[in-house]
Amino acid sequence: MSKILVAHSPDADDIFMYYALYFGWINNKNIKFENIALDIESLNKGALQSKYLVSAISFGMYPFIKNNYALLNTAMSFGNGYGPKLIKKKGKVLKNNFKVALSGELTTNAMIFKIKYKNVRIVYKNFLEIESAVLSDEVDAGVLIHESILNFDESLEVEANLWDIWLELAKDELPLPLGGMAISRSIPILRAIEIQRLLGKAVEVAVNNKKILSKMLKNLVRVNEEELETYLNMYANKDSINLSLLQIKALDKLFEIGFNAKIYKDLINIRDFLIPIEYESLRFS
Missing domain, CATH: 3.40.190.10 (Periplasmic binding protein-like II)
Incomplete structure (x- = not known):
């Protein structure tokens, strides 16, 4: 069994999306997950240094680490009518x-x-x-x-x-990309696919058992029960389970805006930087 450290922020949605793994709700015999909680800027700077194998990041900084990390298609937060x-x-x-x-x-x-x-x-x-x-x-x-x-x-x-x-x-009503999960390219692709699948399952189980998990987390978050429910409905919901076509469009727009503002050197298409899950079926076909 290999150990994978997942770095995430201490805000309620990251804790919520990870803790189904922590509590052992996901059947997993191959990987032991451990976690560390840090503020988002520390996570971003850590990713620039390739410090963590799996890390929460701000979507806005992803183009700076694209050569060292792929993006996971799960455990992301978008604003939809709200945000900072x-x-x-x-x-x-x-x-x-x-x-x-x-x-x-x-x-x-x-x-x-x-x-x-x-x-x-x-x-x-x-x-x-x-x-x-x-x-x-x-x-x-x-x-x-x-x-x-x-x-x-x-x-x-x-x-x-x-x-x-x-x-x-x-100039379009797209969801606002805020944060997602990145995975080191040093991880073999089949293991990366497995990690993504397990994290995605953890998010799905958390979303489908929100009331139970929220009660278990009440001493780990900075908001009361009512605010926690509101916050999770905003940032840890069914739209956090699998990256949608609309969310992909929003990410491409974010990177286009950054490129046009000369923040990024290259204009990237997010599809080129997701884990190619089709590799698994092709590998064993």
């Missing part, structure tokens, strides 16, 4: 060069934000510190992600929703 929020103190008027806190230089939300707001002064912080940075006037505004979008201080208000900015940039 730019918040500020109520009544505050933001100048053209306002100071803003973002959750990381390599995050999808940072990429979209910087294309829209070209003159701002950016500082990067752990996502858990952004609200307090706005409240203390260390920054003029901040982009909230993960569960923070559901419940923030009543003295704050939403200046802009990144969902609206995404629609403006995409």
Whole structure:
């Protein structure tokens, strides 16, 4: 039995999608999964260094690691009518060069934000510190992600929703690609297919047993039961089980936007960077 370390973020949807494996709900005799939870920017930087064999990443940084990682077709989070929020103190008027806190230089939300707001002064912080940075006037505004979008201080208000900015940039009503799972190309392809299948099954089992698993996770997440249900319905749902054609179109649009903004050197088609699951049937035919 081989050991595979899965690196994911500590937000509720990542924990939810992984923990069916942790609790032994998935029948598996060949691979022992272990996990580590880190903030998304640490995961992104770790992927740049090929630190983890399987890691959650921001979709926006994938083109920078495409030669070392393939994308899994499961355990992803998209926004659909919602997403990260730019918040500020109520009544505050933001100048053209306002100071803003973002959750990381390599995050999808940072990429979209910087294309829209070209003159701002950016500082990067752990996502858990952004609200307090706005409240203390260390920054003029901040982009909230993960569960923070559901419940923030009543003295704050939403200046802009990144969902609206995404629609403006995409010029099409596509789901907003936020985060997914990447797998190292050092893993043999048949083993990579098996890992993808097991992780996909874990997401499916979690989604189909949401109430049971949510109760088991209540001491591991930062939100109450009601907020957890809302959050999981947003980011860990049936659309997280298998990458759809619409989601593929959205990813291609994200990479096209980044290429046109000169963030990426190459324009990539996401289909070229998914695990070729057809190899398994061809190999043994």
